[in-house]
Amino acid sequence: MRVTTQLTEDAFADLCRARARLRSSRPVAIREAAAAARLSPFQFIRRFKALFGETPHQLRIAARLDRARRLLALTDRAVTDVCLDVGFSSLGSFSALFARRVGRSPSAYRAEVRATTSPSERPAALYPGCLNLMGAAFATLEKQPRDAPMDTA
Amino acid sequence: MRIKLTSIMVDDQSKALRFYTEVLGFVPKQKIPVGQYWWLSVVSPEAPDGTELSLEPNANPAGRAFQEAMFTQGIPVAAFEVTDLAKEVERLQAAGVVFTQMPTQMGPVSIAVCSDTCGNLIQLYQPPAR
Numbered sequence: 162m163r164v165t166t167q168l169t170e171d172a173f174a175d176l177c178r179a180r181a182r183l184r185s186s187r188p189v190a191i192r193e194a195a196a197a198a199r200l201s202p203f204q205f206i207r208r209f210k211a212l213f214g215e216t217p218h219q220l221r222i223a224a225r226l227d228r229a230r231r232l233l234a235l236t237d238r239a240v241t242d243v244c245l246d247v248g249f250s251s252l253g254s255f256s257a258l259f260a261r262r263v264g265r266s267p268s269a270y271r272a273e274v275r276a277t278t279s280p281s282e283r284p285a286a287l288y289p290g291c292l293n294l295m296g297a298a299f300a301t302l303e304k305q306p307r308d309a310p311m312d313t314a
Numbered sequence: 315m316r317i318k319l320t321s322i323m324v325d326d327q328s329k330a331l332r333f334y335t336e337v338l339g340f341v342p343k344q345k346i347p348v349g350q351y352w353w354l355s356v357v358s359p360e361a362p363d364g365t366e367l368s369l370e371p372n373a374n375p376a377g378r379a380f381q382e383a384m385f386t387q388g389i390p391v392a393a394f395e396v397t398d399l400a401k402e403v404e405r406l407q408a409a410g411v412v413f414t415q416m417p418t419q420m421g422p423v424s425i426a427v428c429s430d431t432c433g434n435l436i437q438l439y440q441p442p443a444r
Binding site for chain 2: 170208213295301302
């Protein structure tokens with residue numbers, strides 16, 4: 162079955178509402194979000210992914226990990242508390258997901274942020290200013306000229 | 315002064331690079347790692363030395379709020395010119411791209427709107443034949 166590639170205004174609005182509810186700090190269950198969008202869970206997941214590029218589950222996890230990153234960088238909450246705060250019940254699965262997405266464990270991430278930034282720099286370091294990346298990228302190139310062809314795999 | 319670079323915020327740069335190259339058909343121009351992000355841009359294969367489109371990470375909550383509001387209100391944040399809109403829309407739909415507006419004639423220009431799967435609505439437009 163082909164996914165619908167034309168959305169009515171209502172169907173579009175339903176999916177946008179579902180995204181906001183899945184991203185909130187008290188996310189709804191996926192079955193509930195599907196029902197609110199008047200779709201079966203199967204259809205809901207397909208349409209959601211086609212519109213937003215990720216499944217409802219992936220989006221909810223990403224939103225939780227984002228909140229975790231912020232709490233780890235900007236507060237002194239213990240890692241276990243951060244895990245529970247953002248809605249995970251198992252420290253093991255939280256740490257594994259965090260490491261997969263961020264590239265290091267929650268505690269290593271916190272240690273790195275603390276070692277490389279002063280408290281006042283931390284909010285900015287968390288959110289690199291978009292076009293600021295250009296300056297940083299070319300400054301890096303200057304230091305170590307790029308000889309390998311661009312990796313676009 | 316020239317307009318050589320413009321940008322669009324994306325929720326995930328890897329996903330964006332795939333969509334903008336494999337689906338839309340742009341070609342990568344710059345991909346330089348900066349911390350956990352890239353300085354990443356694409357160009358049109360029809361104008362490899364033309365305007366670059368930078369795919370910026372929208373990690374900043376302020377940027378996200380803006381992006382989400384524009385999307386939810388159905389407002390496109392970028393527009394790309396095409397030669398044959400009907401053909402492009404057919405090609406993109408076959409690739410699974412979701413349209414919120416099918417080709418619509420607006421005076422001499424026809425317009426369609428689709429999702430870039432990275433948090434944005436994109437307007438495609440076909441200008442009058444010259």
